[in-house]
Structures are given as structure tokens and as C-alpha cells.
Amino acid sequence: MRRNRTERAEYGDFQTPQKLAETVCRLLAESVPYAATIIEPTCGVGNFLFAALKSFPGAQRAIGADINPQYIAKARQRAELESQPIELVQADFFAAEWPRTLLDCAEPILVVGNPPWVTNTHLSKLGSDNTPQKSNESGLSGYEAISGKSNFDISEWMLVRLLDWLNGRNAVLAMLCKTTVARKVLAYAWRSGIQLQSASMRLFDAQESFGVSVDACLLVCTLAPGSCCDTCAVFPSLSERNAASKIGYQDGNLVADVDKYMRWRGLSGPELYRWRSGVKHDCSAVMELRPLGSIYINGLHEKVEIEPDCLFPLFKSSDIANGRIVKPKRYVLVTQTKVGEDTRAIERFAPKTWSYLQTHASRLDSRRSTIYAKQPRFAVFGIGDYSFAPWKVAVSGLYKRLAFHVIPSFEGKPSMLDDTCYFLSCDSEEEAAYLKSLLDSDPAREFYSSFLFPDSKRPVTVDLLRRLDLLALAHILGSEAQLVDFLQRRETGGKYGTEPSALQPVLFG
Numbered sequence: 001m002r003r004n005r006t007e008r009a010e011y012g013d014f015q016t017p018q019k020l021a022e023t024v025c026r027l028l029a030e031s032v033p034y035a036a037t038i039i040e041p042t043c044g045v046g047n048f049l050f051a052a053l054k055s056f057p058g059a060q061r062a063i064g065a066d067i068n069p070q071y072i073a074k075a076r077q078r079a080e081l082e083s084q085p086i087e088l089v090q091a092d093f094f095a096a097e098w099p100r101t102l103l104d105c106a107e108p109i110l111v112v113g114n115p116p117w118v119t120n121t122h123l124s125k126l127g128s129d130n131t132p133q134k135s136n137e138s139g140l141s142g143y144e145a146i147s148g149k150s151n152f153d154i155s156e157w158m159l160v161r162l163l164d165w166l167n168g169r170n171a172v173l174a175m176l177c178k179t180t181v182a183r184k185v186l187a188y189a190w191r192s193g194i195q196l197q198s199a200s201m202r203l204f205d206a207q208e209s210f211g212v213s214v215d216a217c218l219l220v221c222t223l224a225p226g227s228c229c230d231t232c233a234v235f236p237s238l239s240e241r242n243a244a245s246k247i248g249y250q251d252g253n254l255v256a257d258v259d260k261y262m263r264w265r266g267l268s269g270p271e272l273y274r275w276r277s278g279v280k281h282d283c284s285a286v287m288e289l290r291p292l293g294s295i296y297i298n299g300l301h302e303k304v305e306i307e308p309d310c311l312f313p314l315f316k317s318s319d320i321a322n323g324r325i326v327k328p329k330r331y332v333l334v335t336q337t338k339v340g341e342d343t344r345a346i347e348r349f350a351p352k353t354w355s356y357l358q359t360h361a362s363r364l365d366s367r368r369s370t371i372y373a374k375q376p377r378f379a380v381f382g383i384g385d386y387s388f389a390p391w392k393v394a395v396s397g398l399y400k401r402l403a404f405h406v407i408p409s410f411e412g413k414p415s416m417l418d419d420t421c422y423f424l425s426c427d428s429e430e431e432a433a434y435l436k437s438l439l440d441s442d443p444a445r446e447f448y449s450s451f452l453f454p455d456s457k458r459p460v461t462v463d464l465l466r467r468l469d470l471l472a473l474a475h476i477l478g479s480e481a482q483l484v485d486f487l488q489r490r491e492t493g494g495k496y497g498t499e500p501s502a503l504q505p506v507l508f509g
């Protein structure tokens, strides 16, 4: 079975260079004194198996499996040549009887290797069925059912299953995988009480070894009956002796830096000011306009002359991340004051705007997201009284840096953020500046950074922002009274109020 590019992608087929396999196995032998059984469930041509037998010469048994019969044939040839008694079988991981095989294996068991690096979403695009779902005959559902996730890495599913099967045994699971996969596997182990004795992640250059640009590591999980370890040392390279950080599972959260988190865990608490996302419309060509003198130009390069009532200054993620909070370059059409509001009133108080929306109705009606399906025509999302606050403190969710900015109103109109931004709404400049100073403080930065994995695509999420208790922070910074004062003023009703009806004049003049 010679594989073309698509097939290689389908099977996550990147054979580990012999040298890398040997480096990994030598490293393992430094901390694992003995392995009775060596297993590679997706062994390819067997480079890891041969390397493991070199580093663990006392092993009683070695088993290798791969879905590709040609690889198994090649590995058998090499085993014969090198007189290595390896049991090599052609087997699909998703269909093989690994739990039964493992029961017969002498301990300590070393499961080592490099499972396929491919997501089920990518496989479904390729029309491939190399996924766990096909093991459904037994009533067992796929990983989606275990994890509630619809997009996952095939390797993640394999590693999680292996941990389940090895739980309660004396075993070491040592696998090359993406760092994101390693963290998900560890989170699974910690949440589900897998008896881990220790865990480590050692980063390596996947570009150099496999020609793929992705953050990757050697994940090593040592299991022993009755053990419980909820941290994982992270080493910057395969050779580095000192860990750079320690990730872990604390208070129900995956934490990127356990020491930092322990220092600032007192800042975890309720969300006093609610973090919100910006306005969502999914039709920038029609809904976003650039000012040109007294008129506007839309994304279709059309001149647009409409009433100002529904138009608001718009700042996007790139503006927020780069601190470009000057004269607005864009305006957004906000057709509602709250989600679900009837939009037909626009025809009455802003007829030109209504006619503009009607002219482009086909684009708006064909927005792909199903969220618009049962909503009034031209509806938007991420809208409520909070959107019309005169001041905001915003951060972009598209960038890795936590840069908070104060967003003012312009010409009496509250500024809107796009739906990739998160913000707190404020009544006054003083309140916004104060909240920004809290968020920019060293304790807040350290607290947030204890959760930030630099290799995450989008580490800044609303879940992250919501974890910080501003009152606890104000307390340690000695400004609790100021915060309480702002909170009390909000209680008694700020300028923009809390009642959506009070926003009508702000929005519609």
C-alpha cells in the first residue's frame, strides 16, 4: 500500500526518523528503569520499536501494530534481519482488541510511539472513515460521546483510550503529539481520576523532524496503582534538564502555570462586571460602512446615504489590539437594541435605512449561521443595553496579548466592538480608566497569564476574563472603596441605565 499525499494525511502518516526515536527512548530509559512489555499500537515501519528495544534490552515482549500492511511487512523484514522477536500485526486501532491484549502483558508496560496527527474534521473533509466512530457496534460511542466535542484529534482519542486501558497498571505511556493534544489528554486524565504517578511534556521541533509547523512534544504519563498526580512538568526541549513551567489541574481548571496560579488563586471569584462580546452581524459588506464626507461607502463599494439613527462607530479586533482608538474608520448598522427586537420600526423612524436594508435583503437573508433563522429580518446578535454604554474597556479575542483599551463614545454615539472583542461597559471615563488600571495591574496580569497557553490559537476567551474577581483584586491593590463606589452607582442606575427601554432614545434619538 503506497500512499499518496491525501492518504498520508488521512492516516497521519509521518514516520518518526530513527534518530529521533532513539533520542526519545534513551531519554525514557533514564527515568524508567525497566519495561517488561513494549507496545507501539500505530508502529508504521517500526522505528520506535527498534529504538525501544535498544534502550530496554531486558524487555520480555514487544508488540507492534499498524493499519498499513506494507509497513508491517517492512517492519517484519527488519525484525528478521536484526533477529528481534517482535510480534507485528496489521490492525486498525479502532477495531483491535487492545484491552484484552494489554491484560496479558507483563508489567511494567511501555506504550511508546507516535499516533496519527489528524483531526476528525479533516478526515471527514477527505471522506475518510479512519475514525473512532466505526467501533460503535459494541454500543460504545466515539470520542464525541465521551468528551462532548465534535472536533478532536485522532491521536487524542487514541491516547485517552490507552490511558483508560492502562489505568491501575504499572505502565508508561510515552507519545509524540501536538502540545494541544497532550494538554487535552492530561485534562482528561486529571478530570477522570486516572492513576497518574507523574507526567511530563518535552517540546521538540516538529518542523525539523516532520516538516510540519505545529507545537509538538513528547508526552510521558507514568501510571501506578493508587497514584494521584495533578501536575505536569514542561521542558523546553528533549535535552533540557530543568522544567520551564508546571501545568496542572487546579480548582477544576486546566492551569498553564501552577506556581503562578497558586500565588494568585485568591483572585478567582465572581464576575462583578459582566464581560460581553461585541456585535455580530455576519454581513460586513452591507452592515459596515466607511465614512466619506457626508455619505458612507459599504463593502460593495456603493455610496450609502442613510439616517444616522442606526449607525454607530465600530472598532474591530485589529483596532483594539493595536490601540487604534482614534476617529472611527468604520460604522456599523445596529438594527436592534436587544436580541429579538422587532426591526420593522426602522421603516418609520429611518426610512432610508429601511430601504437600504430591503435593497440588500437577499444578502442578509442568506446569512449562513442558523442563529438568524427564527429572528426578525436584519437581526443582529451580541446586543443589549450594555452595547450602548458610553464607555467601555475592551480587549481583542483574536490576539494572544492581553491589551486592554478604554473605548470612548464619538460625537455622542457609543462605540461598538465587533464580535471578536470582549468588553466591560462603563458609565463614565473615570470608571473605564479605573477598571483598565485594575486589569493592567501586575497581579491581574499574573493571574490571567497563569491560564494562558502561548501555543493556543485564541487564548483570550470570555471564560478566561470572567475568572478574575475585581473586588478581590481591588482589595489587594488598596482601592476597594473606589470599586465599591462605582458598583453602588451602577446599582442606582448609570447614565445608560439597565432597562433596555431606556436605551431607545440613545439608539433612535
Ligand SMILES: C[S@@+](CC[C@H](N)C(=O)[O-])C[C@H]1O[C@@H](n2cnc3c(N)ncnc32)[C@H](O)[C@@H]1O
Pocket: 010, 011, 012, 013, 014, 015, 016, 017, 040, 041, 042, 043, 044, 045, 046, 047, 048, 065, 066, 067, 068, 071, 091, 092, 093, 094, 113, 114, 115, 116, 117, 130
Ligand atoms: C505519525 S505515523 C507514526 C508511525 C510510527 N509510530 C513512527 O513513529 O514512526 C502514524 C501511523 O499510524 C498509522 N495509522 C493511522 N491510522 C491508524 C489506525 N486506525 N490504526 C492503526 N494504525 C493507524 C499510520 O499508518 C502511520 O504509520
